[in-house]
Amino acid sequence: MxxxxxxxxxxxxxxxxxxxxxxxxxxxxxxxxxxxxxxxxxxxxxxxxxxxxxxxxxxxxxxxxEASLEQFDFSRHPELKRSVILRYFDSSFVEKAGNLLLIGASGLGKT
Structure with a gap:
């Protein structure tokens, strides 16, 4: 060395x-x-x-x-709008340090 x-x-x-x-x-x-x-x-x-x-x-x-947003099956949950969810993964949302609260029954994939 x-x-x-x-x-x-x-x-x-x-x-x-x-x-x-x-x-x-x-x-x-x-x-x-x-x-x-x-x-x-x-x-x-x-x-x-x-x-x-x-x-x-x-x-x-x-x-x-390990999971990613790309793997999430939006067709199983039509009440979740892909465009709305993707808005929160934009860098501007992170830069603003915004908060996001997901509410729903167990097993919906909120995590």
């Missing part, structure tokens, strides 16, 4: 350690300046950490299986 890799390990920059050589090559090829190089490298580390946090949260939630 070289000195840089040792420092990256000590600083717990695991993703940077994995990809820094690729980013160095990319920076050479594109003429990327130092600031842009550093920003891109750290953005990749941040994204990796966010993905890991999400994975840990999903695992600790102990969901019985």
């Amino acid at each position: 070289n000195s840089l890799e040792h420092k990256l390990t000590s600083l717990k920059l695991g993703r940077v350690k994995q990809v820094y050589s690729d980013w160095i090559e990319r920076a050479r090829e594109t003429g990327m300046d130092y600031g842009e190089f550093l920003e891109e490298l750290l953005s990749e580390e941040l994204l990796s950490r966010q993905e890991n946090q999400l994975k840990k949260r999903l695992h600790s939630a102990s969901f019985p299986f």
